[in-house]
Amino acid sequence: MSQSNRKLRLYVTIGQRLFRDSLLFQLLLHSDIDLVGESESGIDTLNRLESAKPGVLIIEENLLDNDGLTIAENALSMHPTLSILLISDTPVSASRLGIYLEAGIKAVVSKHQPIQDLVKTLFCIRNGQVYVGAWNKPDTPSQGLVNAYHALSGREREVAQMIASRTPIKEIAAQLGVSCKTVHSYKDRIFIKLGFERLPELILFMKRHHNGAAA
Amino acid sequence: MSQSNRKLRLYVTIGQRLFRDSLLFQLLLHSDIDLVGESESGIDTLNRLESAKPGVLIIEENLLDNDGLTIAENALSMHPTLSILLISDTPVSASRLGIYLEAGIKAVVSKHQPIQDLVKTLFCIRNGQVYVGAWNKPDTPSQGLVNAYHALSGREREVAQMIASRTPIKEIAAQLGVSCKTVHSYKDRIFIKLGFERLPELILFMKRHHNGAAA
DNA sequence: AATTTGTTGTAGGAATTTCCTACAAATGTG
DNA sequence: CACATTTGTAGGAAATTCCTACAACAAATT
Structure with missing residues (x-):
């Protein structure tokens, strides 16, 4: 329950513009999402986190300049309360998931999951909970x-x-x-x-x- | 002008579900787009083209099972009137664009372009025209x-x-x-x-x- | 079997939104 | 200066959303 009536301050880091655009159009349909920043590179994200002060960061696993995990770790060391959702290119193995969770990442959604999973997960982790929903189902027919x-x-x-x-x-x-x-x-x-x-x-x-x- | 009052029969081939979903949600907002099929693999697409009879095929350059160009060539040999829009991972070079056009592909949009470019291009090629809009501008700030x-x-x-x-x-x-x-x-x-x-x-x-x- | 409970087909009211039109005042332009 | 366009303002009609209602029917329970 905590204090969840505030808007979800979201920062999105996705390399490809086409992908980022269409995802953002989807997410911004939800009136309680407040986009506080977006970038296509990890370094850029780290630089702007301070002023953007997001509550949740959605970040791709594979970025051009760095990998998502590294960026996530840096981001968390500066902002320990940030909830991070990692978007992986492929379904993540249990061991890899373990590494991510250990690093403080709150959830992982693969690019092979339906978009509803991403949205659902996003709202689940907004208050700091870890969410390991359907991590092992590669292409579930929409649950x-x-x-x-x-x-x-x-x-x-x-x-x-x-x-x-x-x-x-x-x-x-x-x-x-x-x-x-x-x-x-x-x-x-x-x-x-x-x-x-x-x-x-x-x-x-x-x-x-x-x-x-x-x- | 030809005969453009019919709905745009669209087939979409994109490997990653998350990406495909969000793109489709965007495209289906347009009431004159009629989605006649979608798949995540090229082979699957080829098999279903016959019955789906799309007017336009949006297909990724890099698919898991084959590359978009190969699929496109096969598709065109069976359905010469099909308009194909290729989604490339990176901005395409002039020479590569030449290859694509020669193969009969009507347009190429890279994943680094804003989504409006994709939509605009889609409507441009619907009646068979070739469209080589902003192919060389990697990340235009929305024109x-x-x-x-x-x-x-x-x-x-x-x-x-x-x-x-x-x-x-x-x-x-x-x-x-x-x-x-x-x-x-x-x-x-x-x-x-x-x-x-x-x-x-x-x-x-x-x-x-x-x-x-x-x- | 009789009663309670949930679902389905049907629709009304209120508030909001969209689409289209209007029109006077301000601004621009030949 | 006269004509054309843009801007600030708002009204009407139709469509949409949200909420409520209610009788008929089905399912479950006693």
Whole structure:
């Protein structure tokens, strides 16, 4: 519980701009994330930590100028309360995970995990806890989500499918012979049940797991 | 002009799930993109192209099983009308670009370019044109965007700053002593002028280029 | 079997947001 | 100076989100 009502002050160190951009766009969707800095190099990160004062640092394992572990160690020696999430290129072995945890890193997420894992992990470590969630599952098919689908009722699935294929609400309402309001309610419930916030998540989810009637 | 009113049928081949997810979330925000398939390996892609029938294929230069160029060549030999956008790990040299173009690849975007470049390029090549936009600029500070900032008026900048730091509309209205409607109008205009669609883009933009008064 | 409890199909209200339009005052430009 | 554009301001309509309601049905419990 501690004192967790403050915003998550985040610093992101990722070498490739394209990757950093798309990740940041995702993360900044969450209103309680406050981006206090970003860089593409480890040295740069170390130099700016002092003034940026992040609570969490997301950093890649392999950077151009140095490896993430080294940077992490330096960062921690100066800011022992910093929570660090390391993004590894490959699933980490137990022994390597041990090394990381020993160094004070709070969590490791590999680039082969779904993005939800990263977000979830990020929020888990925000207050200093260590999180070793699904470190050993290389490419889990989105964990609980596949099950979550079964929580949808028949009608909800129909609507989910239509929404995911970008059928306008009006048309869905017309086709089902119900009011727009009703369709909105379905939409709400679907998003709640699946834990999504934005359309792309639903689209991708439906495509990946239940592409029932594609055209 | 040709026949461009159809949706862009997109296939994405990117090895790392985290990267693929975040890119897809971004791309699927555009309502005229229809994701017809995705895979993490080149071979898999080749096998599924036939049934997925994409118009554009985004593929990484370095895949685990094969390199993007080889896959691209195979894909093109079977589907000559396919537009391919290659994502390279590093800025491509002129000579290498030549090789790619010769092979029939329509565009190359490096991982060091901002994500907007990728999106822009994607829409440029959708109808078969070749696009060699900013291939030689490694880490351009978002091109025209920095200038676009100067298109904002003083008041608009004020509001942009507040919106980017997540001040609620109501509060902005209160602080400026105008109606919420007015603030919404500013918001609209800001987004139009900068060409953004979602809040994260504005947040990132303000942070990167004009972090005037941070707390 | 009867009662309680949870889920589903349906929709209304309020607040917020988006999109589009308007319009007078300020500014710029030929 | 006269015409064109931008800026500050806001209203209307439609869409969306968030929250609440409620009857019908299913499932579980006594």
